Amino acid sequence: MSNNRSLLNKLRSLKAWLYLLPALIFLGIFMIYPLIDVLIYSFEIGYNSASQTSLGKGLYNYAYVLHDPYFLQAVKNTFIIVIITVPLSTIFALLISLALNSIKKLRDLFQTIFFLPYVTNTLAVGLVFMIMFKRTPYTDGLINLLISFFGGSPVDFITGPYWAKIFVMCFYTIWIVLPFKVLILTAALASVNDVYYKAARIDGTSRFRMFTTITLPMISPMVFYLIITGFIGAFKAYSDEVAIFGTNLNSAGMNTIVGYVYDMLYGDSGGYPSYASSAALILFAIVFTITVINLLISKKTSIN
């Protein structure tokens, strides 16, 4: 009897594992194994993909990556993108969502328009941005004409000075990430019960105080969520850069950490999975640290 029962339990367990099997296989091969593998790669010196041999183990790959001027450039670019786009896009998104929430007419239309960039192919629209900003022998490009119209002198945003390239980069990144943030914040704002604002109005509360003491605390979990995911997303910036500056980001001086990883892996400068692994792990360490810091801050503020 009890034997039967344990057999039944075993059968039941077996069935459950069967349901999990596909997921386990795919995750095992494409997630867990690579995780271990990438660590090993990153410590293997002079790994040769053809002969699958290495010269030994050590921290050489990390040292190489950290001294590679391309990597340092990529780190610099990535940090600039993060520092500029995360706060700006969050503030813009908050402004737009507040505006959206305070109107009735045309609200649906605006929401639909604002969401459009989310469903468009980043590479494709990036090309449009490139054309609008680019200065060629045939034309100064649309944006430069606008600048000239206001009395400025034209700049080549795509192959010109560093600041101009960073500007286009950040502008495009914000353009791409705003839809998601606006959507989330609009939903968060809409979920704040109207009765709190009514109560505050009757007590003669100014709009600013309403925002700081009612709205912001009530949507703060969502704001923190967006900041954290915003950081993570911005640190992984890559395809937006490709969209605007082309695949050879190193020569454009616009590479990012993720771009560096891929370039090390594959492409004209590729074939070095060890360097790629070290760079990827460095990126992971940075993102992880910043996420933990973010979480600590969000916990602290939500307790107060």
Added chain:
Amino acid sequence: MKIRFEGLTKRFPNRNKKIKEDVVAVDNFTFEIPDGKLIGLLGPSGCGKSTALNLICGLEMPTEGKIFFDDEDVTNLPAENRGVGMVFQSYALYPHLTVKKNIMFPLGNLKGDQKLSKEEMEKKALEAAKVVQIEELMDRKPNEMSGGQQQRVAIARALVKMPKVLLLDEPLSNLDARLRIQTREEIKRIQNETKITTVFVTHDQEEAMSISDMIVVMKSGVVNQIGKPQEVYDNPVNLFVAKFLGTPPINVFNGEIKNGSLYIGEDKILGKDYVKNTPDQKVYVGIRPEGFIHDINSKSDMTLKCSLKAIEVMGRDTSVVFENSNSEGKLRAIISSDNDVDSSSPTVEFMVNPKKVFVFNKETEERLI
């Protein structure tokens, strides 16, 4: 402070977009709310009573008409500047703030000369908390308290800035039955102590009758009757008011005035003394449950003959459930429990107390007698 309405009207576009006619939520209010009284704004849900409250506090602006606080026209004054206190149906306590901070919140909005120091604000908050007896809960958050306690906090928050008018929107609807009776007495006590003109909205007539100095009965945006609760109960102006007030509700019959007497079916129930000079016509007859007299020994010829359905003993009183072919559904009479009704009998006969009988016009439903 007294509140005066002059032709106050609020229209909304119909929610059903196919209907072009506006919904009139508040229709031509013209009356005065006396200073320092507790007023119950009473009506079925959707009658516009909450809109009326929102008009008083300025959350909504009227389509037409004027509102005066004492003699000052505040019609165009936004809610921020009206200086009223309001308690919302859901209390609207800020969930992330403690009780103390919630109560202090309105004081933080004062500007210029009126600005208070933190100590003064805390002192005032404590005073307000004492009035509603929650001073030992000051450091809790709203979700750590019972509904009744939250209600008190909401009242304290409304009182702390010494409002000229206190408004309460369905203040008892979120409380359980026992708390409801306790809290309504509490509201009465607070109003008595503070002497602030207080208007509260409710759909529960018992609630309104029990604590109001004056009730305003509304139906579809129109004020039907204003007066002291007992007066309105004893002298309803129309069938709606008669039906709306009183538990158990009034019994309504199809009747007729014939040859100067009042008939229900073939039964003559009241004579010339009652009917006086009212012309003959078909009417509605409303009889309060306590208006039936059951007396086996009476030889009166003016009785209403009904079929007996059940007798419910309630201790002090007895409730007689019966039917009559001139009325729909079950009818109810409340008689003294000394009165023995033969429960085995298929029929029962009542005389009626003329003070408890109201006669209404069949078309307009206005009171005739």
Added chain:
Amino acid sequence: MTDNTNSYDKIGKNAKISQIVRLSLTYLLLGLWALMVLFPFYWMILTSFKDYGSYNSEFVPKLYTFAPTFQNYINAFTTVSLGRYFINTLIFTVATTFIMMIVIVFAAFAFARLEFKGKNLVFTLFLSLMMIPNELVIITNFVTITDWGLRNSFLGLILPSVTSVFYIYLLKENFEQIPDDLYKAAKVDGTSDLKYLFRVMIPICQPTIVTIIILKVIECWNSYVWPRLITDDSSYFLVSNGIQEIRENGFGRENIPAMMAAVVAISVPLIILFLIFRKKIMAGVARGGTKG
């Protein structure tokens, strides 16, 4: 007294004026951003209809054109194999989404409904995998797929992206909201687990399933990095890689109108899909997806 009334009127009027000002500013801000969002779309459509010759002769680009031409679209589909890229992306998107749905539905079902030893441990392990960024594992996956000889094949494109820990988690949470009694009732009626899953759980959780499908389709349609690594034969390119290829080698570098025609062709399917299922897609994305 009348003084007060007058000043009350003034306060009321001021409040009204400031409200009108505020509202106008709000619409202005929204209108400006709407313009910023829409303009690139307008520009790409406009340019795609401009004649090659006239486009290149415009030193000052014109904001309109009176002689729209379809030639660019013909070029886009004939000079480079844009049609091929489309079909590839379609195959990739449908296959990936379909296989992933099967994998995650079964996994979520096991976690939500079945009892087995080590369930909590495995699930915790799953959750911790959510923190692992794709960039970390893509290196080895690249090597793995290369070793298996699956470069430039649909299998190579599809296999690494047919599971998602996040979606399993999302679906499991949703599955768990279905009352236990329903399962018990089904068991009493002799329903098998599999039948219960397909007849009861999936229909009840349809909104979440649709959400996941939508998110996955968008992700697939726009995916660039993995396809770029794993394909160098243009007959396996997806639209993103195709557009990059066109940018760098196609049409001769300067045929921008043709490029824009390709961009329009690539963007339009998702935009149309979005406009049709607008409410569902926005609700779905709001419910729990981050891009990338």
